[in-house]
Amino acid sequence: MSTGTVNPNKALWEKGDFTRIAQTMRDSGEALVRDIGVTPGLRVLDVGCGDGTTAVPAAQLGADVLGVDIASNLVAAGNDRAQRLGLDNLAFQEGDASDLKDLGDGEFDLVISIFGAMFAPRPFDVAAQLVRVTRSGGRIVMGNWIPGDPTLVAQILKISSAYSPPPPDGFVSPVTWGVEENVIERFTAAGVPEEQISCKRDSYTFESERSPAELVADFRDYYGPTMNAFAAASSDGRQADLQAELEALFNEQNASDAGTSIPATFLRVSVQR
Numbered sequence: 317m318s319t320g321t322v323n324p325n326k327a328l329w330e331k332g333d334f335t336r337i338a339q340t341m342r343d344s345g346e347a348l349v350r351d352i353g354v355t356p357g358l359r360v361l362d363v364g365c366g367d368g369t370t371a372v373p374a375a376q377l378g379a380d381v382l383g384v385d386i387a388s389n390l391v392a393a394g395n396d397r398a399q400r401l402g403l404d405n406l407a408f409q410e411g412d413a414s415d416l417k418d419l420g421d422g423e424f425d426l427v428i429s430i431f432g433a434m435f436a437p438r439p440f441d442v443a444a445q446l447v448r449v450t451r452s453g454g455r456i457v458m459g460n461w462i463p464g465d466p467t468l469v470a471q472i473l474k475i476s477s478a479y480s481p482p483p484p485d486g487f488v489s490p491v492t493w494g495v496e497e498n499v500i501e502r503f504t505a506a507g508v509p510e511e512q513i514s515c516k517r518d519s520y521t522f523e524s525e526r527s528p529a530e531l532v533a534d535f536r537d538y539y540g541p542t543m544n545a546f547a548a549a550s551s552d553g554r555q556a557d558l559q560a561e562l563e564a565l566f567n568e569q570n571a572s573d574a575g576t577s578i579p580a581t582f583l584r585v586s587v588q589r
């Protein structure tokens with residue numbers, strides 16, 4: 317009999333299979349990593365890395381990359397990809413962005429977290445941990461979805477939460493990381509001067525040969541937050557409403573005649589240590 321308590325944050329991401337969604341994000345991941353300026357030999361940490369949408373291209377550019385993720389299935393998927401691609405400068409291990417206890421102070425030149433650490437609990441601890449593992453003079457780059465933004469992911473999260481039960485007391489919404497004032501408050505509390513923190517809007521495009529409706533089905537079947545919303549909706553007979561709302565959103569935002577191409581806006585945060 318297991319005596320361990322369930323970590324709901326870990327359970328949420330292990331429940332589905334984010335690799336199915338990540339496949340639609342590869343081109344934007346590669347473009348972002350090229351834009352960040354990754355050079356051979358750079359020690360890079362990717363927090364909430366999934367199966368390596370940004371960790372893999374960073375390693376392909378010659379950096380020494382460690383991917384850390386709370387979900388054991390995604391860590392395994394990342395290590396499989398690294399092995400298949402013959403990248404011996406890339407490894408994935410389990411860890412929690414709120415408490416990176418296996419990593420030493422100042423171990424990394426560049427710490428990236430693209431739609432990853434934003435989902436961890438205790439955002440002030442997350443900021444403190446990202447700062448702690450970055451060497452003085454190094455950089456942190458985060459990508460965070462923006463609350464109330466009209467584009468795809470902010471709307472998926474908004475629609476999903478409207479069908480889900482209210483979160484437990486003390487829960488801090490992940491999209492609070494998409495508000496510049498919160499980002500500044502959290503990183504200054506971790507000791508970074510405000511003038512070393514900058515935010516700008518950027519875009520990621522979800523690309524697939526599949527139709528918008530098929531992509532909605534992938535989110536329903538494999539993306540933790542949407543899976544939970546469908547579970548709650550089906551228990552009060554609203555599953556078809558949720559499906560229709562998401563299909564309308566995906567169709568409305570799709571810019572492709574053959575398959576799906578949907579751009580989504582996010583807040584790109586850069587912190588200079």
Ligand SMILES: C[S@@+](CC[C@H](N)C(=O)[O-])C[C@H]1O[C@@H](n2cnc3c(N)ncnc32)[C@H](O)[C@@H]1O
Pocket residue numbers: 325329330334338341345363364365366367368369370384385386387390411412413414429430431432433435436437
């Ligand atoms: C939306 S996915 C993004 C994955 C990846 N960065 C990408 O761009 O494809 C969110 C990721 O954050 C991870 N995650 C959530 N909470 C975490 C935590 N507390 N610590 C580390 N990773 C976490 C999830 O397991 C998942 O892989």
